[in-house]
Amino acid sequence: NAGVTQTPKFRILKIGQSMTLQCAQDMNHNYMYWYRQDPGMGLKLIYYSVGAGITDKGEVPNGYNVSRSTTEDFPLRLELAAPSQTSVYFCASSRYSTGGPSGELFFGEGSRLTVL
Amino acid sequence: QKEVEQNSGPLSVPEGAIASLNCTYSDQGSQSFFWYRQYSGKSPELIMFIYSNGDKEDGRFTAQLNKASQYVSLLIRDSQPSDSATYLCAVNIDTGRRALTFGSGTRLQVQP
Numbered sequence: 001n002a003g004v005t006q007t008p009k010f011r012i013l014k015i016g017q018s019m020t021l022q023c024a025q026d027m028n029h030n031y032m033y034w035y036r037q038d039p040g041m042g043l044k045l046i047y048y049s050v051g052a053g054i055t056d057k058g059e060v061p062n063g064y065n066v067s068r069s070t071t072e073d074f075p076l077r078l079e080l081a082a083p084s085q086t087s088v089y090f091c092a093s094s095r096y097s098t099g100g101p102s103g104e105l106f107f108g109e110g111s112r113l114t115v116l
Numbered sequence: 117q118k119e120v121e122q123n124s125g126p127l128s129v130p131e132g133a134i135a136s137l138n139c140t141y142s143d144q145g146s147q148s149f150f151w152y153r154q155y156s157g158k159s160p161e162l163i164m165f166i167y168s169n170g171d172k173e174d175g176r177f178t179a180q181l182n183k184a185s186q187y188v189s190l191l192i193r194d195s196q197p198s199d200s201a202t203y204l205c206a207v208n209i210d211t212g213r214r215a216l217t218f219g220s221g222t223r224l225q226v227q228p
Contacts, residue, residue, distance in 0.1 A: 031214070033215055035218075040124070042120075042122075042204055042218040042219050042220040042221050043160070043204070043218040044218075045215050045216075048213065048215045050214060056213065057213075058213060058215060059213075059217075090159055090160070097214050098148065098206075098208050098215055098216045103148055103150075103165075103208070104165065105150075105152075105160075105162070105206075105216065107160055107161070108159060109158075109159055110159050
């Protein structure tokens, strides 16, 4: 059981380039999330999805886009990369809403992005 | 005021001691509270969750919740060097988003 798989694990981008971080889960979870974590900081929510075809903005959505065409996949698109987007990106999924019981998040291993 | 606040530490305790980690939150209506452990360079992993006021014990870990005072804590008994990590408090703050809000984490160092 792979859980949550993120690719790539590491990437260096030049300012202005674009890229997509891939995230896939094989647990049939409805809820999926993208967080970013800056050094020494907690996790900040970028976007989330409560099911295929439904996405919504989180706390820090500017400069990012997402789509959820299937239950399994939740890619994060970075447009016109900026140094402020240098961070570690975590994709996570949960079977139920985090506001209720058993709202445990399962995290991928993270994608470390550097924008130079 | 931050929605979920934690002391960044580091909190240094000797091996075998009790480590006490604290977290306060802003939303009185929050219902679910989670503690995640994150080793350096790794992803967070769930160690405890609590929904009701009082204590919840799981092995060496005890989560304590006081909704009236809006704080949640994590006690680690008989601390081991392998407990050295950053501990993230996460709460379902009512922001209109169905997602957890994380604190900035407390770094724990257990000295052998």
